[in-house]
Structure formats: C-alpha cells, structure tokens
Amino acid sequence: MKVAIIGGTGYGAVELIKFLNNHPYVQLEAIISHSQSGTDLASVYPHTIDAINMTMEALNISSLSKVVDLVFFATPSNVSKDLIPEFIENGVKCIDLSGDFRLNSPDEYESWYQSTAAKQSYVDQAVYGLSEIYQDEIRNAQLIANPGCYPTSTLLGLIPAIKSNIIDNQQIIIDAKTGVSGAGRSLSLNVHYSEMNENFKAYKLGEHKHIPEIEQALQWEAGVPLQVTFTPHIVPMTRGIMSTIYTNLITEKTTKEIIDLYQSYYENDPFVRVRPEGMIPSTKEVYGSNYCDIGIHVDKRTGKLTIISVIDNLVKGASGQAIQNMNILNGWDVTTGLKQIPIYP
Template identity: 50%
Template sequence: MKVSIIGTTGYGGGELYRILHHHPVFNIQSVHTTRDEIPLYEEFPHLNGITDLKLEHIDAEEIAKHSDIVFLAAPSGVSSKLVPAFSETGIQIIDLSGDLRLTNGQEYKKWYKHEPVESNLLEQAVYGLSEWNKEKIMDAKLIANPGCYPTATLLGLAPVVKEGLIDPDIIIIDAKSGASGAGRAISKKLLFSEINENFRIYKVNEHQHIPEIQQQLNLWNRGVSPITFNTHLLPITRGIMATIYVKLTDNLHSERLLELYNEQYLHSPFVRVRSSGNFPSVKEVAGSNYCDIGLHVDERTGRLTIVSVIDNLMKGAAGQAVQNANLMNGLDETAGLEFIPMYP
C-alpha cells in the first residue's frame, strides 16, 4: 500500500518517515510541505543517502490518485484546512494534529484558538486511542490521532475509570515532556541555555489537551468531574511521564489493581504493566511504541498513584498513527512497529 506524509519537516513527520521506511506493507509514495520544494535530506540531513524523495506541495486530488493513505502531520489549524479536500477523494486520512479530536467545535475554538472543522467531519472522525477503540478504528476512513499527553494519561487511567474504582471528583495529573513535544518551531524557551539544567511548568491549568482527556474520560464514566492537569518541560529530547493521583472508592491493594491492569491490557502488545514496586522511566520506552505503566496504592491515604510513560514522538504521535493505519487495513497492529527501546 502506498502512503503520503504531509508535514514531513516537523519531528512527527520525520518520525513517520523513519517508521514507514521499514514497514513491511506500507510504501512511502510522496512527502509534502507548505514550504520550499527541496530534497528531504536537506531538511533532515540524517536521511542523506537513504532517500531521494523531494518535498512537494500539497494537491489532495493528485495525492489521492497515487496513495491509499495520507498522514497529516501538520500543525493544528493547518490540518483543519486540508481535511475537507482529502475527505472528498476517498483516501484514508490519519490526522496527527488536534483539529479532529474534540467533537464540540466551539470547545476546539476555545482551547486551540482556530476555527473548527465542519461538524460533519468531526462526526466522521474516530478517536484513535488504539487499545480502547479498535473496532471503530478498523472500520474508519478518518482518524483523529490522540495527543501525546492524552495517550499516556488515558492509558494509565482507563482500567480504574471504566470499572468505577475511583472517586470521579478527584483526578490529578502531573505530566512532564521532553523538548521535542514542542515541535521544531524556534522559541526562546527551547534554547539550550534556557532548557538545560532547568525544569519549567507551563500552560498552568490551560493546556489544550485538557478537554481531550476530559472528553474521553466522560465517555468511559459520565460522573468524572473536571480534572486537574498540568505540564512541565524536561531538559531531555523525547519522552513523557504522567504521574496520576486518584482516590479509590474501596479498600483495594496494589496487587489486585495490578491484576486488573494485566487483564485489561492482556491483548495490547504495546502496553507493558510493571510488577509490584517497579516503576517505569522515560528512557525505558525511548524510540519505541510502548506505554509502560506502574502503580501503587498508599494504604495510609487510600490514594492510587499511576505512573505512565511513553515516547511522545512514537506512541504519542507517529507510532500510534501507524498502529491505527495497521488496524484500519486489517494488518497486525504491531507491523513495522516492533522497535526495541533505545537504551541507554
């Protein structure tokens, strides 16, 4: 099957190229940008000698003539302008931006500060949280790929939220990400001298991923109240750690909850639940599509601490996008994604 990538000059698009270059079924037909038409290796020198593909401008009809799937790795506010044209061609679309994730267009406008996509396209889009939405993804033509923070958070929370084991009024998420999560745009806060040996909180109670997480939690449990969610910038290149605090509604021990998580994720090849007393770190999933989860019940307080880690560019973006493409086309969901994490 032939695929095209739009937004190939960003980190997410570059990671898509890395994955798809080795995919056993998908072949990269073309790469596209709104910027200069130059060889891809001039934008990403690490691809010199690997590909001669040239970045091309975007023409939905032409792309659909030659490809079966298009990955939109463009920024939010840009994808929303591309989706309508591609949707008319019948090509499979996987959007990595936030433009299709919120079902309420006005909520999107409030949090993202862009005009929303037409409501009929929002209704067609399937939220691509691979482990929890497989059946819908398999029948979809249009996928809203989840955000990186929501992926780590939702995979960590899903079992206890769906089973009603926590107080829905108290969910606190303390999340941290490496610098690649901010993309390749130039920013003073991302200068080496600003980020090195530093640790910064940002978008306090205002992160655009809040309504995305809230939306999915409410689909699982209507009683979930507004969450507390805050993000921090780590002085590392890639990786996310979401440390989640919830209040249990019953006297449950860590071992029982570990059994529940292992049962829930038994058939999820990319979710690894750690043993009792074992907690993951971001380096242990770097460069892979894994989400590693550790948890512990504090019997003094009745609170459960969940630690969920992913690579923000892989499971949090490009890796999950390819996982969804596999599901959409009846392939093994692990196809092209069986990367062992890079360590150290």
C-alpha cells in the same frame, strides 16, 4: 499500499518516515511540505541520506488523491481541517496527528485552540484513535484523529481504573512532564538551550489544549461529566513523557490487585506493558519505541492510588500510534513495522 505525509519537516513527520520506511506493506509515495517543496529530505534531515532519497513536494490534492490510499497529516493545528475534507470526498483515508478533529464540540475547540473549528460533518466522521481503546471504531474509519501525546499517556493510565469503578472520578490530579521535542522543531525562547538546560518548569497551567481532550475521553468511559487537574512541565531531555496520576480509591484494593486488574485489561495489547509490583517505569525504558509502560502504587496510609505512565512523545504519543492505527485500519497485526526494542541507554 501507497501513502503520503503532509507536513514533512517536523519531528513527527521524520518519525513517520522512519517507521514507514521499514513497514512491509507500505510505500511512501510523497512527502508534502509547503515551506520546503523542491528540497531533498536529506538536506533537512541529513541522517536520512541514502536511506530515503525523496524530494519534498508542493500540495496538489487532486493529483495526490489519485495515487495514494492514505494520507498522514503531520501539520500544526488549524491546517488539516481545511485540507482533509477534499481528501475524504476523493475516497482517501486520513490520519490526522494534529488536534483539529479530536474534540466533538466546536465551541470547545474554538475556546481552547482560539481558532475556527472544522466543519461539524467531518468532525462527526472522525474516530478518536486511541489504539488500545477504540480498535473497533478505528477498523471502519475514514478519518482518524490521532490522540495527543499527554492524552495518550494519561488515558492509557487512567481508563482501566475508570472502567472498573475503583476511583473517585471527581478527584483526579495529573502531574505530567515532557521532553523538549514536544515543542516541535520551530525556534522558541521557551526551549532555547540556555533557557532550558539545567532547568525544569511548569507551563500553561489550567489552559493546556490537551485538557478538554483528556476530559472528553474520560467522560466517554465514565459515562458522567468530570474534570481533571492537569499540570504539564517541560524538562531538559529530548524525548519522553511521564504522567504521574493521583486519585482516591473508593474501594479497598492492594497494589497487587490493581496491577492484576490492569494486566487483565491490557492482556491483548502488546504495546502496553504493566509493570509488576515494586517496579516503576522510567522514560528511558520506552525511548524510541511504541510502548506505554505503566506502574501502580497504592498508599495504604492515605487511600490514594498513584499511576505512573510513560511513553515516547514522538512515537506512542504521535507517529508510532498513527502507524498502529493504520495497521488496525487495514486489518494487519498492530505490531507491524513497530517491533523496535526501546533504545537504551
């Protein structure tokens, strides 16, 4: 199958390129970059030299649509919504790693993203690509809205508890930390070395654009409106997300009972690993991989459930999940091209 990547110079794109290069059923036909067209990939990312000899190209939707079956969009928000409709009309399937098609409500999108929403007819076609949860919908999709990194970690951690009706849906606190690669490759004072090194800071309290995405998916699963308290932090590491989730149990459960529940829920999902009692995952243990590792603890004294969910933000939180969705879309084994053991140490 022939595929293309639009937005070829970001961290998400270079992760896609790495995984696609090792995928047995895929040929990477084109890498599209508006800012770097005519430039060899290896001159932007020297680590790809000899492995991937490709020159980035300018976008011509009409000609590209004739030679590829699927396009990955590794673009910033507010870009893909103007490009995807023409690909869809030309019969090309699309997987969008930006947020342009994740929210069902145009009002919500415009409020949180401060930009005009995509045409509603295409938003209605989009399938939310949380791979472990919406496989049936993904199989028949023309357009997949790949989830954000924080939502992937949070939702995989929370959905089994939500579906099992064991927690108070109105009392969910998410304390999440990300490495600096989540900010992208563009220059920013916020992630400047002297600003970030030996530092640890919270940001976008109550206004992070992943909040409505998390709430939307949790509402789908709970069947009732709900809100979460979400506080993101940036920490001085390159990759990784840890979401520490606090909520109140509404039924008496032990840690072992909830672990058994989670292991049963994800028993057919090879990329979600639920840890045994007393073992809490760390970000290093999923580094460079498509795994989501989950740890569970019940505090008998307070009646609270703590869920620890860790992912690599560039893989399971972006490109790896996009490849996983492509596998589901084509009826391939979900692990195809993604079987890498995490990099450790």
